[in-house]
Amino acid sequence: MFAMPVLxxxxxxxxxxxxxxxxxxxxxxxxxxNKDTGAASLQFIRAVDTMGLFEVRQIPGTQxxxxxxxxxxxxxxxxxxxxxxxxxxxxxxxxxxxxxKALKSFGLGDSLSGPGVSVSGNPxxxxxxxxxxxxxxxxxxxxxxxxxxxxxxxxxxxxxxFSINEKELPDTLENELLSNHERISEIPVSRNDSxxxxxxxxxxxxxxxxxxxxxxxxSLGSGIVREKRSGSxxxxxxxxxxYVVAILSKQVTYLGVTMxxxxxxxxxxxxxFPLVGLPRLDLPDDWSALILVSLLCGWCAxxxxxxxxxYSETExxxxxxxVISIVILAAIGGLMIPDFILTExxxxxxxxxxxxxxxxxxxxxxxxxxxxxxxxxxxxSLVLIIxxxxxxxxxxxxxxxxx
Amino acid sequence: xxxxxxxxxxxxxxPNQPDRIRPAMQxxxxxxxxxxxxxxxxxxxxQVEVGQRFGLFGPNGAGKTTLMNLMTGLLTTPSGTIRxxxxxxxxxxxxxxKLFGYIPQDFAFYQELSPVENLSFFGAWSGMTGPAxxxxxRELLDILGLVAVRHKKVQQFSGGMKRRVNxxxxxxxxxxxxxxxxxxxxxxVQTRHAIVNYLKQLNENGTTLIYTSHQLTEAxxxxxxxxxxxxxxxxxxxxxxxxxSRHRQEGLEALFLELTGKNFRDQSV
Numbered sequence: 001m002f003a004m005p006v007l008x009x010x011x012x013x014x015x016x017x018x019x020x021x022x023x024x025x026x027x028x029x030x031x032x033x034n035k036d037t038g039a040a041s042l043q044f045i046r047a048v049d050t051m052g053l054f055e056v057r058q059i060p061g062t063q064x065x066x067x068x069x070x071x072x073x074x075x076x077x078x079x080x081x082x083x084x085x086x087x088x089x090x091x092x093x094x095x096x097x098x099x100x101k102a103l104k105s106f107g108l109g110d111s112l113s114g115p116g117v118s119v120s121g122n123p124x125x126x127x128x129x130x131x132x133x134x135x136x137x138x139x140x141x142x143x144x145x146x147x148x149x150x151x152x153x154x155x156x157x158x159x160x161x162f163s164i165n166e167k168e169l170p171d172t173l174e175n176e177l178l179s180n181h182e183r184i185s186e187i188p189v190s191r192n193d194s195x196x197x198x199x200x201x202x203x204x205x206x207x208x209x210x211x212x213x214x215x216x217x218x219s220l221g222s223g224i225v226r227e228k229r230s231g232s233x234x235x236x237x238x239x240x241x242x243y244v245v246a247i248l249s250k251q252v253t254y255l256g257v258t259m260x261x262x263x264x265x266x267x268x269x270x271x272x273f274p275l276v277g278l279p280r281l282d283l284p285d286d287w288s289a290l291i292l293v294s295l296l297c298g299w300c301a302x303x304x305x306x307x308x309x310x311y312s313e314t315e316x317x318x319x320x321x322x323v324i325s326i327v328i329l330a331a332i333g334g335l336m337i338p339d340f341i342l343t344e345x346x347x348x349x350x351x352x353x354x355x356x357x358x359x360x361x362x363x364x365x366x367x368x369x370x371x372x373x374x375x376x377x378x379x380x381s382l383v384l385i386i387x388x389x390x391x392x393x394x395x396x397x398x399x400x401x402x403x
Numbered sequence: 404x405x406x407x408x409x410x411x412x413x414x415x416x417x418p419n420q421p422d423r424i425r426p427a428m429q430x431x432x433x434x435x436x437x438x439x440x441x442x443x444x445x446x447x448x449x450q451v452e453v454g455q456r457f458g459l460f461g462p463n464g465a466g467k468t469t470l471m472n473l474m475t476g477l478l479t480t481p482s483g484t485i486r487x488x489x490x491x492x493x494x495x496x497x498x499x500x501k502l503f504g505y506i507p508q509d510f511a512f513y514q515e516l517s518p519v520e521n522l523s524f525f526g527a528w529s530g531m532t533g534p535a536x537x538x539x540x541r542e543l544l545d546i547l548g549l550v551a552v553r554h555k556k557v558q559q560f561s562g563g564m565k566r567r568v569n570x571x572x573x574x575x576x577x578x579x580x581x582x583x584x585x586x587x588x589x590x591x592v593q594t595r596h597a598i599v600n601y602l603k604q605l606n607e608n609g610t611t612l613i614y615t616s617h618q619l620t621e622a623x624x625x626x627x628x629x630x631x632x633x634x635x636x637x638x639x640x641x642x643x644x645x646x647x648s649r650h651r652q653e654g655l656e657a658l659f660l661e662l663t664g665k666n667f668r669d670q671s672v
Contacts, residue, residue: 231511235572238475239528240500401479 001219001257002264005212009265013204013278028140029077030054033068035061038088040151047147053139054079065127072129079140080127090123095155102156103163124148154178190369198367199279205269206362207335210355212265213258213298214329217305217322220254224309225318228402243403247393251302258298284365289372293365296382297358303389304354310396329353334360354389357381425489427453427580427611428474433483435473443469443635447483451613451628453579456606458626458643459615460655462663466635467615471584474613475505487580501530504578508585510565511572514558518549518568521557522575529576536575543571546601563594570598574605581605583614587621599625619655629655631662638662 030048034041049056057077059068068080084090124144128137157177161169188198227233236243269281284290305322312318330336332346333355339347350356361378364370397403433447443466451457461467472478474485476492476499485492487499505511512521519540526536544550547567552560557568570586583602587595602625606612616622622629623643630640639646639662643655652658 230513231507231509232513234477234507234509235505235511235525236528237477238500238503238505239525240497240530241528242497 001216002261005208005215005261006265006268008212009205009208009268010272010276010278012208013201013269013273014276016204017200017278027055028053028079028136030056030140031068031071031077031080032056032058033061033063033080033082034058034087035085036083036087037085038092040088040091040155041083043151043154044083044087044147047150048081048144051143051147053143068127072127075129078129078132078136081144082125082127084123084125087123091152091155094123095152095159098152098156099159099163102160150178190367191364191371191374199282201269201273201279201281202366205265205281206366207359209262209265210297210301210358210362211326211330211335212261213301213358214304214326214355215323216254216258216301217308217326218319220250220302220305221308221312221318221322222315224250224306225312225315228309229314233402237402243397244394247306247397251299251306254302254305255295255298258301259294262294262298282366285369286365286371289365289370289375292372292379293358293361293375293382296379296386297361300354300358300382300386300389303386303393306393307389307396310393310400310402326355329355332356333358354382354385357385425453426450426486427455427488428613429484429486430474431484431486433473433480433485435469435478435481435483437469444473445635447635447637449630449637449640451611453488453611454606454609456603456612456625456627457614458622458629459613459632460619460622460629460659461632461638465633465663467632468584470632471582471613471615475503475582476500501576502578503580503582504573504576505582506570506573506584506586508588510557510569512557512568515556517552517554517556518544518571519553521568521572525572526575531576539575539577543575547571548597563590566590566594566598570601574610578610580611580613583612583616585616585618586614587616587618595621619659623655631659633663 032045032048034045045056045058048054059071063071065082068082072078072080126141126144128140132140154174157174158169161167227236233243236246266281266283270283274280308318308322308325312321330353332349333339333353334342334350335355339350339356342350357378361375361382364375364378368374394403428449428451430447430449433444435444435447437443449470459467459470469478473480474487474492476496480493487502490499490502492499513524516524522540522543523536526539527533531539544553547570549564549567549571552564557565560568566587566589573583574581581602586602587598590598599621602612602614612625614622614626626643628640628642629646631638641649647653647655647658650658650661652661
């Protein structure tokens with residue numbers, strides 16, 4: 001009830017941190033097979049290395065496609081690039097052709113076009129291991145294209161300069177023209193104007209805390225089934241106190257459990273994360289909003305567990321359905337994949353997951369620096385969900401003649 | 404004026420007779436059936452007087468358990484009335500629940516708790532105060548021989564010990580009427596003897612017993628009045644000794660077979 005959620009948050013945050021840091025610290029290995037002997041291939045390799053996404057591992061240019069494939073199967077790397085023997089020639093041809101077109105458009109005549117100028121063929125061949133996810137593959141492709149464009153731009157600039165001035169482009173000017181002086185100023189929007197860049201902990205700790213809270217279904221849901229099936233329930237029914245009181249007392253107890261889970265996980269985020277190299281969790285400024293949202297998330301989880309317990313006939317059913325439904329609700333609720341990247345039908349489906357409303361409320365507090373007034377709509381949604389779940393549970397108890 | 408108001412209120416709450424005159428349990432014109440067993444009880448009547456040790460018997464499928472569930476409020480009565488000490492079950496369920504205790508055939512407690520914890524929980528659930536629960540717990544543990552194991556988890560107990568815990572929980576709130584459904588099934592002779600003796604003692608102190616069992620020799624020892632039911636109807640209902648002498652039978656088992664026949668009753672599922 002407490003150890004596993006803490007472990008979950010620690011492991012998931014740690015793993016997510018590695019993904020977040022991929023561009024900065026942890027580089028993706030890239031096998032580079034250079035069959036070319038020209039200068040453009042060396043410029044390309046230097047450009048790829050400078051971009052920082054890859055740890056470039058050069059392999060002999062004599063290796064063929066089968067050998068490269070074997071290396072990928074052995075997971076020496078997940079991406080491999082082959083620069084063909086005519087890489088530099090192809091780059092030169094392409095840039096010469098482009099420069100010719102440019103000069104013609106300037107009205108300077110096309111002194112560059114002529115026989116022997118060809119731009120056919122692919123200058124790069126990219127191999128990737130199928131386990132590499134689409135997003136990583138796209139990042140890799142983007143980086144390689146950028147590097148290729150840089151090489152081609154340099155070449156184009158040199159060709160144009162030489163055609164116009166009939167002398168080589170000076171290194172200082174080349175560097176000045178090609179280096180990007182404009183920097184993007186990144187400002188995370190926040191309601192409290194803190195402008196603090198949200199860390200992996202701010203994203204993950206609230207999300208997985210909600211997930212842990214909802215896992216109370218395993219204990220509470222099966223507990224209700226056990227009680228229903230045991231003789232103790234018959235005894236309770238013949239006593240002067242209503243079973244509704246028993247259900248309420250269970251709710252209070254388990255709400256307490258979820259609150260202890262929350263406090264424990266947040267405390268670990270604040271004090272233990274920095275000790276294990278993870279970013280410290282910054283708690284929201286508005287404590288009253290944090291407490292209210294946490295209570296509602298916990299109560300929502302408990303209400304869901306009660307529902308599962310009331311409607312399940314066996315403990316196996318309660319556990320199986322409870323756990324799988326939580327994973328599904330977490331998935332469609334945006335805990336595993338951010339809802340903004342989902343397609344419209346899935347984005348609509350997120351609204352039906354209680355975990356979505358919990359997560360949205362927490363994100364407003366943890367990421368946007370929101371206050372109580374900023375989470376009212378979430379609070380209202382959660383109250384309605386809780387009322388709905390409680391109503392469904394009570395209806396189930398009545399229908400089964402349990403109250 | 405004020406006294407009149409209170410009197411009216413009391414009259415509404417407990418109509419007509421004083422408690423000692425009212426029957427402990429009275430079923431009037433009860434009709435009940437399951438969807439797959441039409442007409443199980445039709446215009447059924449039964450009365451158990453205060454202080455009786457009443458035994459309810461019948462072959463399997465006769466309707467004993469259903470009747471027990473109706474009398475304890477586990478099943479609701481669609482038509483007819485069930486009154487305990489004059490209070491109608493349907494209308495005053497909470498109040499009526501305070502008046503009786505129930506010892507079901509299943510172990511009706513939390514196996515993962517100790518006898519003390521179970522008694523505390525169910526005592527509180529019956530509306531008892533903390534000191535009253537503690538006092539009564541000490542008494543019951545002593546009477547039923549559970550003092551040495553009072554803090555051990557019940558799941559470690561033998562069947563006989565569990566039966567005693569089951570009994571203790573059912574009487575913690577000192578009910579005036581006790582429903583017993585096979586209270587000694589699966590126990591050794593010593594435990595059976597102790598339980599039967601304790602039940603007699605409770606009855607001497609004023610608790611009415613309504614008992615059902617297949618242990619007919621135990622029933623002879625415990626019950627002073629019996630009702631034999633079959634297919635939702637009462638075959639006979641009178642004092643045990645007069646019933647035996649009228650039918651010239653020496654024991655309840657022979658009488659049972661005479662009145663209900665020797666055919667198996669539980670041949671279908």
